[in-house]
Amino acid sequence: MLTESEILKSFLQGSKLRFTTQRKTILEVFLNNKGHVEVEGLFLEIQKIDPSIGIATVYRTMNLLVECGLARENVLSKGHKSFEKLYHQSHHDHLICTQCNKIVEFEHPLIEKYQLEICQTYGFTLSQHHMEIYGRCSDCQK
Amino acid sequence: MLTESEILKSFLQGSKLRFTTQRKTILEVFLNNKGHVEVEGLFLEIQKIDPSIGIATVYRTMNLLVECGLARENVLSKGHKSFEKLYHQSHHDHLICTQCNKIVEFEHPLIEKYQLEICQTYGFTLSQHHMEIYGRCSDCQK
DNA sequence: ATATATGCAAACCCTTTGCAGACGA
DNA sequence: TCGTCTGCAAAGGGTTTGCATATAT
Numbered sequence: 001m002l003t004e005s006e007i008l009k010s011f012l013q014g015s016k017l018r019f020t021t022q023r024k025t026i027l028e029v030f031l032n033n034k035g036h037v038e039v040e041g042l043f044l045e046i047q048k049i050d051p052s053i054g055i056a057t058v059y060r061t062m063n064l065l066v067e068c069g070l071a072r073e074n075v076l077s078k079g080h081k082s083f084e085k086l087y088h089q090s091h092h093d094h095l096i097c098t099q100c101n102k103i104v105e106f107e108h109p110l111i112e113k114y115q116l117e118i119c120q121t122y123g124f125t126l127s128q129h130h131m132e133i134y135g136r137c138s139d140c141q142k
Numbered sequence: 143m144l145t146e147s148e149i150l151k152s153f154l155q156g157s158k159l160r161f162t163t164q165r166k167t168i169l170e171v172f173l174n175n176k177g178h179v180e181v182e183g184l185f186l187e188i189q190k191i192d193p194s195i196g197i198a199t200v201y202r203t204m205n206l207l208v209e210c211g212l213a214r215e216n217v218l219s220k221g222h223k224s225f226e227k228l229y230h231q232s233h234h235d236h237l238i239c240t241q242c243n244k245i246v247e248f249e250h251p252l253i254e255k256y257q258l259e260i261c262q263t264y265g266f267t268l269s270q271h272h273m274e275i276y277g278r279c280s281d282c283q284k
Numbered sequence: 285a286t287a288t289a290t291g292c293a294a295a296c297c298c299t300t301t302g303c304a305g306a307c308g309a
Numbered sequence: 310t311c312g313t314c315t316g317c318a319a320a321g322g323g324t325t326t327g328c329a330t331a332t333a334t
Contacts, residue, residue, distance in 0.1 A: 106264065
């Protein structure tokens with residue numbers, strides 16, 4: 001089984017891109033996180049390791065991680081983005097609070113099955129499919 | 143059954159806000175659309191009716207429509223927003239292409255049932271819940 | 285009459301891009 | 310060495326906001 005680092009390296013080589021120390025650092029910090037990370041949070045942690053890394057490099061690298069399949073980007077309100085790991089992760093879906101943006105991960109085998117059916121019906125590919133259910137979480141109902 | 147116009151009016155009165163001609167026009171144009179509309183498209187149509195209406199008013203009014211439950215906002219990539227009607231609509235979910243942002247509406251009674259289960263498990267309310275499945279549409283697979 | 289709404293333009297704010305110097309391979 | 314990468318700062322671009330004027334009630 002390839003490590004994430006090997007995957008990124010091989011992707012970069014295939015595109016004649018370089019496996020720089022900044023890219024290594026950013027990947028490492030990203031992998032240390034659980035769940036969904038926003039760029040702001042990533043950037044703060046990265047700066048603890050190497051304060052010279054600029055935010056533009058973080059954005060550029062995260063886009064590379066998405067391209068090579070190691071990360072998925074989610075669009076939040078106000079144009080913010082969050083990223084989550086895709087590789088070595090068990091497949092799961094998301095329950096998102098429409099009020100506070102809280103994300104709960106869940107799995108449901110039967111829903112999985114019907115997702116497949118629906119995608120097939122409409123000619124969608126299933127690679128990297130995921131599902132999000134929106135509602136209001138218990139905290140926001142108070 | 144209340145009309146959308148009555149709902150908006152009553153919401154505005156309850157908040158000591160005013161039912162202005164601009165708000166009427168914007169609601170009307172919004173209701174004439176099917177499916178998912180972006181602000182840009184709405185604005186163009188609104189200007190055909192009343193060119194003096196500014197885009198700031200469109201944004202402000204769409205936010206009011208969301209607040210009073212007549213519209214739902216979806217966040218697209220690059221910070222774009224789209225709006226869809228919520229009232230007088232049969233419940234449906236969305237299949238969204240991760241590449242071209244195309245949205246297909248669908249219904250699946252069993253998925254509906256499991257959505258409910260999941261929401262209950264995690265303490266989410268079911269009011270205005272909806273589900274989105276992401277994948278790549280047939281056009282984007284070519 | 286008066287508090288809210290509007291249109292305009294500027295401000296916001298996250299993300300992207302251009303550029304000159306730095307650095308992998 | 311040479312082409313890619315980086316950090317910086319400026320640009321981008323949809324959305325929001327401030328303000329003086331207009332308007333609904």
